Amino acid sequence: MPAPRDLTGQRYGGLLVLGPADPPTGRSVSAWRCLCDCGRMEDIPTSRLPHTPSQAKLRGIRWRCTVCMQTRTCAVCGATFQSVKARSACSNACHTVQQKARQREWYQQKTSSDPSYNQQVWSRRKAHAAADPAAAQRLRQTHQAANLRYRANIAADPERTAQRKAAYAEHYAAHRDEIQARRRQRLEAMSPEARDALRAQRRAYQAAYYQTHREAIQARQRARHDAMTPAQQAHWLERMRAYGRAYRRHWRADLAANPAAHQRYRDLMREYRRLRALRQLMGIGAELIKRSKRA
Ligand SMILES: [Zn+2]
Numbered sequence: 035m036p037a038p039r040d041l042t043g044q045r046y047g048g049l050l051v052l053g054p055a056d057p058p059t060g061r062s063v064s065a066w067r068c069l070c071d072c073g074r075m076e077d078i079p080t081s082r083l084p085h086t087p088s089q090a091k092l093r094g095i096r097w098r099c100t101v102c103m104q105t106r107t108c109a110v111c112g113a114t115f116q117s118v119k120a121r122s123a124c125s126n127a128c129h130t131v132q133q134k135a136r137q138r139e140w141y142q143q144k145t146s147s148d149p150s151y152n153q154q155v156w157s158r159r160k161a162h163a164a165a166d167p168a169a170a171q172r173l174r175q176t177h178q179a180a181n182l183r184y185r186a187n188i189a190a191d192p193e194r195t196a197q198r199k200a201a202y203a204e205h206y207a208a209h210r211d212e213i214q215a216r217r218r219q220r221l222e223a224m225s226p227e228a229r230d231a232l233r234a235q236r237r238a239y240q241a242a243y244y245q246t247h248r249e250a251i252q253a254r255q256r257a258r259h260d261a262m263t264p265a266q267q268a269h270w271l272e273r274m275r276a277y278g279r280a281y282r283r284h285w286r287a288d289l290a291a292n293p294a295a296h297q298r299y300r301d302l303m304r305e306y307r308r309l310r311a312l313r314q315l316m317g318i319g320a321e322l323i324k325r326s327k328r329a
């Protein structure tokens with residue numbers, strides 16, 4: 035065994051060797067007291083010190099104190115953090131971002147190298163769901179949650195919402211007859227009970243939609259009516275008179291007992307009275323102007 039080299043005064047990367055960590059026992063020095071560039075002092079085992087830089091790199095040796103080695107830079111947000119384990123993300127949130135990016139990359143590679151990848155996965159899942167009702171239920175829940183997230187993202191973005199609406203409108207305009215025929219077929223194929231249930235469901239949905247969007251709907255309505263020509267207004271008022279009569283005939287008994295159910299009708303009638311009063315006022319104004327000119 036060769037005599038241990040005296041490393042005192044040597045510099046290895048960020049470490050300056052100050053001297054043996056303990057008085058040498060026999061011929062070997064097990065560790066050296068080193069000063070790190072960060073100002074910390076630490077005893078470093080001899081095995082980590084006397085190498086050339088390329089040897090050290092090969093063996094994964096970093097010439098820093100423990101604290102410096104545990105100080106890492108987050109690959110996602112760039113923050114500095116301490117970790118004993120080799121981690122490249124500073125927090126769970128950054129880790130999630132990193133994982134998602136990796137998954138995306140993996141998925142892109144997979145789908146570009148194998149165009150039928152999605153079909154394979156989907157057919158496997160379908161087979162799995164067909165064999166196991168619990169798995170099918172879980173799959174449904176996952177899809178519903180994903181769908182909700184997707185819709186919420188779109189709803190939060192006015193530009194995407196507008197794009198989507200335009201795309202739907204375009205699709206409907208191009209395939210209107212087919213779509214309506216399909217709907218009719220579906221309705222005709224249903225049992226009367228199922229049809230009633232569907233109607234009730236649709237009515238409930240419409241009522242709930244109206245309740246949530248009531249103010250916006252009313253504002254749009256008012257704006258539309260105010261922009262109408264007098265002839266159009268007269269036509270609308272006439273239609274509303276007829277509609278109101280028919281509605282009251284049909285729902286007379288229920289109207290007073292269940293006002294919430296008839297909210298939409300009552301709002302329409304209020305709009306009817308507003309427009310009628312406005313037109314009367316304008317008529318009176320015009321009449322007054324005419325008279326004052328004559329006088
Ligand atoms: Zn250090």
Ligand SMILES: [Zn+2]
Nearest residue numbers: 108111124128
């Ligand atoms: Zn981070």
